[in-house]
Amino acid sequence: MILTIDIGNTNIVVGGIDKDKTHFIERISTVRTKTELEYAIDIKLLLDIYKIKADQIEGGIISSVVPQITNIVKIAAEKILKTEVMVLAAGVKTGLNIKIDNPAQLGADLVANAVAGIHNYPVPLIIIDMGTATTLSVVDEKKQYIGGMILPGPRISLDALTARASQLSGISLEAPKHIVGKNTIECMKSGIVYSNAAAMDGMIERIEEEIGCKATVVATGGLAKSIIPHCKREVILDEELMLKGLYIIYEKNKQ
Template sequence: MLLAFDVGNTNIVLGVFKDGKLLENWRMETDARKSADEYGMIINQLFDYAGLKTTDVKDIIIATVVPSVLYTLQHMSMKYFNRKAMVIESGVKTGLLIKYDNPKQVGSDRIVNAVAAYAKYGGPLILIDFGTATTFCAVTHKAEYLGGAIAPGLKISSEALFSMTSQLPKVELEAPDTVICKNTIQSIQSGLIYGHMGMVEFVVRHMKKELAEMGEDESQIKVIATGGLANLIDEGVDCIDEVDKLLTLEGLEILYEKNRRDKRSKK
């Protein structure tokens, strides 16, 4: 089995694959204070609950945007699974041509998502990840990763509004029935969620226009959304074609298989 970790700023999503099929997946809070032993014990409990055996894990792959957690998970991989984890970093074969000014600056999560989306849906495509940050990525039909846009995610925006103002309360992230609201809580929800929806529609519209100017067929551009808040935003916009919540984990499995084959071919 393959154990895959997608480490974000807020949550760690992990999944177990067998023969290319995702058997189980879980979500836990990202906590740089946790030790390798604490993560190891949590994962052991998750496996036990799902009826899986940790001894069946033959490989581990990690994508992270939190460097401080990487060493901990690498240490945990060796101690609890006796496996050296494959890490998504510069030098890993992706199958994409990265056209960022400095390819090393592209977050591993954005690359993993792009790999998975291109493999599943083809190109051209626009990929939106609703995580701690909301990221937009553009990929051409020739598998060229062009870059995109990064904006504060809904949770960051909500926390900033609460922490930086003296009288505005913290609110649940749910859409009110109307944009014009008559109380403070719903007014904040309206601004956060409907404002985010408006941003998404604007960015997607202009990314499609720019892709078309590069020669892509605008009618063929697919817009794929992933991340914890993807469904919430999808309910209020018309520009998203598909919500794929497990895209990152699937991308990790694709990259694992590709790089494992490359290693074998060099032997």
Template sequence: MSLLLAVDVGNTNVVLGIFDLTQGPDAPLICSWRLATSRERTVDEYGLSALALMRHRGIEASQIKHVAISCVVPPLHPILMALSKTYFGVEAFYVEPGVKTGVKVLIDNPAELGADRLVNAVAGIEKYGAPLIVVDFGTATTFDVVNAKKEYLGGLITPGVKISAEALFQRASRLPRVEIAEPERLVGRNTVQAMQAGIFYGYIGMVDGILQRLLEECPEAQVVATGGLGRVMAPHIPRIQHVSPDLTLDGLRILWLRNQGGRRPA
């Protein structure tokens, strides 16, 4: 069995996914896991965590023949590259400027584009076509726009819903922390209910309002949601047509195939 380990490193979570390459270019995602992102973890801590999760699903390190990494946390770049070599014996394919993507990036400085946003655009085009808008509900919520020519035009970055809620908790001393979830009612009858409704529906209104403006400029675009809270938020935002929780992992698989698994110089 030839398996690809895809690693998406975000500011909040490290997401691991396993693809079975023996099933062809459309290899399915066998399983995935989320770890908390920590800049203090060592190569061994990440490596042992990955091995334990894999063995729980009957996967051995020797079955991992390739590793593809997308990382937006620079201090973890050498950690994850070392993990690939130390625990799986392979040089990782790393998404960085210069890799073959098939997408022309038209922003002012393409080198500053987050790897996850580029990977999402690649996967979104592959799965849903272009034009396209990708909404990623992560630490920040990002909106990425691709035109009908499959050119990446740019996007928007907003504070994620958890960041927004945390600011409210910190700045209003009498307000408690609450779970971010769909509230039971719109009009809260106590402080917790009022906060849940305000955070949840306020954020939905913000996302929906941005999408309305984007679709006025790009009316034919497909809208896809991904990220940790994508499945929670998307059902309440009618302009979102697709929900793809594993979009970034799929993008890593696609990019690895397009680059034949070769690692570009750092």
């Protein structure tokens, strides 16, 4: 088993995975002021909850979009695992052919998603990752990463709405009973959930128009399960996609 860690702006996704299955996947809050020891305690607590001993884990790999804490989390993981932990960065073999203006700008999380997507699903492929931001990645029929798009995530949209409208209180991100809301809370929930689902349907349609063919669509990320079931297009929900990609990359690079 290896330990996979994906550091996002809001959450850090920690998982244990081997070639046969995912043993666990959990989220902890991304806190930029935490120390190495505090993150080490978080990791140790997760392993204890799942009754996994450090010596059962052969190594680890990190992807991160928060460079300020990448090394802090790396050192924290190494304190627990007692072995070097890999960081997905320049120089790490991924096998992904990236066809964008500056391949170095592509986030490690999107690289891992694409690697797993190509390995597990037919191409061409559209990968939706719904977190702090919603990203769409496009892989063509030659298994090349050709680009994508970034838009505000559902939670950002909801927070912005409640912050700017004094009469609107914070609400949970879940679909109401009716698309046409009967009160303010229902109207807000419907607006956020169904507008994001409709946006995904529309973006998929436009991407397919540009690439000239139908694509397999896969969604992942912490907020995907709140939005994707309301899409009209068929979208595969794979909450373990990132972990699978990190595992594949780890196997390509381990000594």
